[in-house]
Structures are given as C-alpha cells and as structure tokens.
Amino acid sequence: MATAQEIANAERRALNLESSGPVTRFVVPKDSGTTNITRDAGPAGAFGPGSLYGSSVAGGLSQQFTPTQTMNLVKPATLYGGTTSTGPQTTMGGFESLLAGLLGGSGSKGVSASDALARDKFNYEKAVDARKASGLSDYYTGGSYNTGFDALLKMIADQGKVSEAGVTDAYGRALTNIGEGYDVAKGLGDQGYSALNAYLAANQNNPYAGMTAQVGTAPDALTDYLSAYGVSDMPVQGQIQADRLQAQQGAANYQNLINTLGAIAEQGAGSRGAESQMAQLLFNTGLGQERASYASQAENARAAALAQLAQQLFESRFGVEQNRNTLAQQLAQTVAELTGAAPTSNNSGSGSGSGGGGNAPLPGQLVQTATPQEILANQLANLAAPAQAQGSTAQQLLDELNARRGR
Amino acid sequence: MAYNPADYEARRRGYTQQYGATGAMNAYANFLSQQRGTRERQGMTEEYNKAQPRVVSGYSRRGMVGPNVRSGLFARGLQDFAKQRARSFSEFDQNQQEQQRMYDLTEAQRLEAFRNQLADMEAEKANTIAEAARQLYQRRMGVV
Numbered sequence: 001m002a003t004a005q006e007i008a009n010a011e012r013r014a015l016n017l018e019s020s021g022p023v024t025r026f027v028v029p030k031d032s033g034t035t036n037i038t039r040d041a042g043p044a045g046a047f048g049p050g051s052l053y054g055s056s057v058a059g060g061l062s063q064q065f066t067p068t069q070t071m072n073l074v075k076p077a078t079l080y081g082g083t084t085s086t087g088p089q090t091t092m093g094g095f096e097s098l099l100a101g102l103l104g105g106s107g108s109k110g111v112s113a114s115d116a117l118a119r120d121k122f123n124y125e126k127a128v129d130a131r132k133a134s135g136l137s138d139y140y141t142g143g144s145y146n147t148g149f150d151a152l153l154k155m156i157a158d159q160g161k162v163s164e165a166g167v168t169d170a171y172g173r174a175l176t177n178i179g180e181g182y183d184v185a186k187g188l189g190d191q192g193y194s195a196l197n198a199y200l201a202a203n204q205n206n207p208y209a210g211m212t213a214q215v216g217t218a219p220d221a222l223t224d225y226l227s228a229y230g231v232s233d234m235p236v237q238g239q240i241q242a243d244r245l246q247a248q249q250g251a252a253n254y255q256n257l258i259n260t261l262g263a264i265a266e267q268g269a270g271s272r273g274a275e276s277q278m279a280q281l282l283f284n285t286g287l288g289q290e291r292a293s294y295a296s297q298a299e300n301a302r303a304a305a306l307a308q309l310a311q312q313l314f315e316s317r318f319g320v321e322q323n324r325n326t327l328a329q330q331l332a333q334t335v336a337e338l339t340g341a342a343p344t345s346n347n348s349g350s351g352s353g354s355g356g357g358g359n360a361p362l363p364g365q366l367v368q369t370a371t372p373q374e375i376l377a378n379q380l381a382n383l384a385a386p387a388q389a390q391g392s393t394a395q396q397l398l399d400e401l402n403a404r405r406g407r
Numbered sequence: 408m409a410y411n412p413a414d415y416e417a418r419r420r421g422y423t424q425q426y427g428a429t430g431a432m433n434a435y436a437n438f439l440s441q442q443r444g445t446r447e448r449q450g451m452t453e454e455y456n457k458a459q460p461r462v463v464s465g466y467s468r469r470g471m472v473g474p475n476v477r478s479g480l481f482a483r484g485l486q487d488f489a490k491q492r493a494r495s496f497s498e499f500d501q502n503q504q505e506q507q508r509m510y511d512l513t514e515a516q517r518l519e520a521f522r523n524q525l526a527d528m529e530a531e532k533a534n535t536i537a538e539a540a541r542q543l544y545q546r547r548m549g550v551v
Contacts, residue, residue: 011497178548185544192536199529205522207515216504219496222489229472232481236489243497250501254508258515265519272526276533283537287544294548 003127133338140343147326153317160313174298182291193280200276203270208262213251218244234396250296410539415532426521430514437510444503451499455492462488494541 111119139145221236335343462485463472471478 034440078525084473181544181547184547185540187545188535188540191547192533192540196529196533200526202520205524207518207522210516211511213508214504216500219493219500221493222459226485226489229463229481229485230477233486234488235486236493239492241496243494245503247497247501247504250505254512258512261436261512261515269522270524272530276530279530279537283541287541290541290544290548293508294550 079309096319108367129338133335136331137335137339139330140335145331146324146328149320149327156316156320163309164306167302167309169301170305171298174301175295178291178294178298182287185287188278189283189287193276193283196276197273200269200272202265206262206265207274208265211258211262213252213253213255215244215248215257274288329371410532410535412532415528418528422521422528424522426517429517433510433514433517437507440506440510441503444499444506448496448499448503454497458488539548 218240221233221234221240222237226233226236332343462480466472466478466481466484470476472481
C-alpha cells in the first residue's frame with residue numbers, strides 16, 4: 001500500500017514539480033518530439049470553447065487544423081521559465097512563432113541583448129516603483145506626513161493663546177487706563193468745585209448784613225436861651241419829638257429795605273452754593289457715565305477681537321486640515337496607482353495640533369496595520385510579477401530578492 | 408473750552424479795578440456832599456445865632472420885653488423862633504442822612520454786584536475746570 005509521502009510525490013510528478021529541500025521546482029518536461037493536440041468541438045477543449053474555433057470563424061484555428069491533425073508543440077515550458085536545449089521539431093511553422101510572440105518568449109531563438117536590456121530596464125523601473133510604493137505606503141499608513149501639519153496646528157494653537165492673552169492684557173490695560181483717567185478727571189473737577197465752595201463760603205455776598213438805619217441827633221431846642229427870658233421850651237420839644245419820630249420812621253423803612261435786600265442777597269448766596277453742588281453732581285455723574293461707556297466700548301472691542309481671533313484660528317486650522325486632507329488623498333491615490341490597491345486609510349492626522357511623539361495613533365490619526373511580513377510579501381509580489389512574466393523560477397525570484405537586499 | 412487761569416485773573420483784576428474806581432469816585436462825591444452839608448449846617452447855625460438877638464431886640468423896641476416885662480407875644484415869638492430853628496436843622500439833618508443812606512445803599516448794592524461778578528466768575532471757572540477735566544479724560548480715551 002502506498003504511503004502518503006508516495007502519494008504526494010506522485011502528485012508532484014504529475015504536476016511536473018520536484019521538491020528539493022524547502023524549494024519546490026517546476027521540472028520542464030522532456031520534449032517527446034510530438035504533442036498531439038486534437039481539435040475539440042466540446043466546450044472545454046485545449047483551446048477553449050470550440051465555438052471560437054468553429055468553421056464559421058474566418059481565419060480561426062479550425063481552418064488551420066483538421067480534426068485529427070497533429071502538431072509538435074515545442075517549449076511550452078518557456079511560459080514557466082523552462083528551457084529547451086535542443087531545437088524544436090516544429091511541425092506547425094507560423095503558429096509556433098505566433099504563439100511564442102504572444103507569450104513574449106523567444107521561440108526557437110535565444111534572448112537578444114536588446115530584449116535583455118529592456119527586461120532589465122523594466123525590472124529596474126518596477127523595482128523603483130515598488131520601493132516608491134512601499135515608501136509612500138509606509139509614509140501614508142505610518143502617519144509620518146502628519147508631523148508637519150501637527151506642528152502647524154500646534155503653532156496655530158500657541159499663537160492663539162498668545163493672541164488671546166494679548167487681547168486680555170489690552171483689555172486690562174484699557175480698563176486700568178479708563179479707571180485712572182476717571183480718577184484724574186474726577187479729582188481735577190472736584191478740586192475746582194471745592195475751590196468754588198471755599199470761595200463762596202468765605203465770601204458770603206450779603207453787604208447789607210451790617211447796615212443799620214441811624215437816626216440823627218435831635219437839634220438844639222434853645223432851652224437855655226428860652227429859659228433866660230423865662231420862656232418855656234415845651235412847644236419846641238414837642239416840635240423836636242415830632243420831627244424825631246418822623247426821622248425814626250424813615251430809618252425804620254430804610255432798615256426794612258436793607259433787611260429785604262440782605263435776605264435777597266443771602267438767598268442768592270444759597271442759590272450759588274446749590275448751583276455749585278448741582279454742577280459738581282452733574283459733572284461726576286457725566287464722568288461716571290463716560291467711564292461706563294468707555295468700559296463698555298473696551299468690553300465690546302475685546303469681544304470683537306476675540307471673535308476675530310477665533311475666526312482667524314479656525315480659518316488657519318481649516319487651511320492646515322485641508323492641506324493635510326489633500327496630501328492624504330494624493331498619497332492614497334499615488335499608492336493605489338503604484339500598488340493597484342487602496343492603502344488602509346486609517347491615518348487621518350491627529351487634528352489636535354499636539355504633534356505628540358510615539359507610535360500610538362492620536363485621535364483621528366491613521367493607524368498602521370501592515371506588518372513587516374506583509375510589506376515584505378508585497379515587495380516580493382512586486383518583484384515576482386515581472387520576473388514570472390520573464391520565465392523566472394521561484395528560486396530565482398528569491399535569489400534576486402536576496403541579492404537586492406544584499407543577502 | 409480750555410481752562411486758562413490767567414483769563415480769570417485778568418477778569419478779576421478788571422472787576423476789582425472797576426469796583427474800586429467807582430467806589431472811590433462815589434466816596435469822594437459822598438465826602439464832598441458831607442462837606443458841603445457841614446458847611447451849610449454851619450451857615451445855618453450862624454444865621455440862627457445872628458437872628459436870635461434880633462428877635463429879642465424887636466420885641467424889646469415894641470416894649471414887649473424888658474425889666475419886669477414879659478409879654479405873652481414875646482414868649483410865643485421866641486418859641487416860634489426856636490421851633491423854626493429846630494425844624495430847619497431837623498430837615499437839614501434828615502436830608503443829609505438820607506443822602507448818606509442812599510450812598511450807603513448804593514455802595515452795598517455795588518459791592519453785592521461786584522461779589523456776584525466774582526462768584527459768577529468762580530463758578531464759571533469751576534465749570535470750566537470740570538469741562539476741561541472731562542475733555543482731558545476724553546482725549547485720554549481717544550474720543551476727541
């Protein structure tokens with residue numbers, strides 16, 4: 001009974017595979033000289049559906065082969081990097097050349113120098129593209145491109161704090177200036193009114209206050225003279241008293257006039273004192289209103305400045321984020337064009353402006369999910385694709401990769 | 408409205424000089440009036456002193472007065488003379504006193520007006536200082 005190893009070896013032989021240690025190699029089948037290809041009218045013939053090769057197709061294979069015609073197919077292994085040392089026994093002529101040309105092989109001829117140069121150039125450019133794709137992919141998935149944007153955002157945030165502090169300081173200085181200006185103006189005004197009040201108190205404007213109506217001395221009644229002749233002075237005294245009474249009445253009227261004028265003057269002085277107090281109150285009230293107005297203006301200016309600052313900061317951050325997004329899109333597009341697959345868009349930048357170090361992704365930042373093994377496999381695939389097209393074996397591919405990596 | 412102390416001092420000097428000059432002129436007129444009244448009163452006194460002997464001598468020539476003679480007409484005549492003299496002096500003194508009162512009243516009113524001028528000026532100065540302070544405040548705030 002056959003063992004599992006024997007079965008596996010049999011299957012490999014059936015597939016023209018040969019194991020040599022860890023390397024599995026495709027064994028080019030020996031040329032038997034002829035290969036029978038039978039035109040198959042069925043749906044799964046060697047050349048595909050038979051309808052493609054039906055007699056109805058002009059120039060089709062059905063017109064070149066008879067159903068029982070046999071052709072000698074040489075070097076089918078060139079597709080897989082196989083070699084044939086001996087010349088082919090072509091029985092179909094132009095078809096072989098056509099097929100070899102379609103497959104990019106050399107047919108019965110060897111690889112020319114120009115073809116080798118073209119292949120090397122192609123491989124070199126492919127390798128460059130692969131490295132570029134790998135680098136751009138790492139640059140994208142690793143989020144390294146966020147560093148500059150994060151630094152810009154941090155600068156914007158720092159400048160915003162500085163500007164806000166500047167606005168606050170300016171507001172504080174404005175309030176201080178308003179308060180100091182108010183104190184100075186109030187002191188000056190109060191000093192002027194204090195001087196006025198002192199003047200009014202020291203100069204009571206009532207010049208009638210000390211005035212009194214005096215009654216003159218009574219005239220001489222010639223009492224001695226009359227008595228010398230034995231004449232009584234009684235009638236003369238009566239006359240003098242009457243005149244004196246009239247004079248006293250005149251003096252009283254004058255005194256009343258003085259008193260009236262004095263009262264008016266005192267009222268005037270009191271009115272001046274009240275006027276001074278009212279003027280001082282009006283001055284202080286107006287000054288206080290102006291201070292409140294200035295403080296309000298300063299507050300409004302502060303609010304407007306802060307609003308403008310916030311707007312500018314937003315616009316600046318918006319511009320940075322916009323540039324970041326544009327670059328991310330360009331990177332993703334470039335990587336997709338080079339690799340044929342969209343990169344994992346898990347790094348969109350921190351957006352916080354902190355620009356923090358470390359490999360841990362920041363909120364909103366892309367996360368690198370490609371492992372080094374995956375990156376190596378990607379590079380290997382990039383190398384294998386053109387090499388397989390040129391007929392290299394897996395071992396050659398690995399050798400070439402190791403050679404490029406300096407191993 | 409700029410505040411300039413020199414303006415107010417100039418106005419104060421003007422008010423004071425005007426008040427002083429007018430007061431001096433009035434005082435001199437009052438002095439002249441008093442002097443004239445004094446002279447007039449002296450003249451009246453002299454006139455009445457001279458008239459007294461003539462009154463007695465007139466009654467004496469008519470035999471109404473003399474040694475052991477005292478007529479009622481003489482007594483009444485002498486009393487009338489004394490009453491007329493007293494009234495003349497009373498009226499003169501009253502007139503002089505009224506003139507003096509008018510002068511005093513005028514001077515009091517002039518002084519009141521002068522003080523009112525100074526008080527008005529001081530009030531104006533205080534208001535000007537306050538307005539200047541307010542304008543300085545506005546300039547400091549950059550309003551004007």
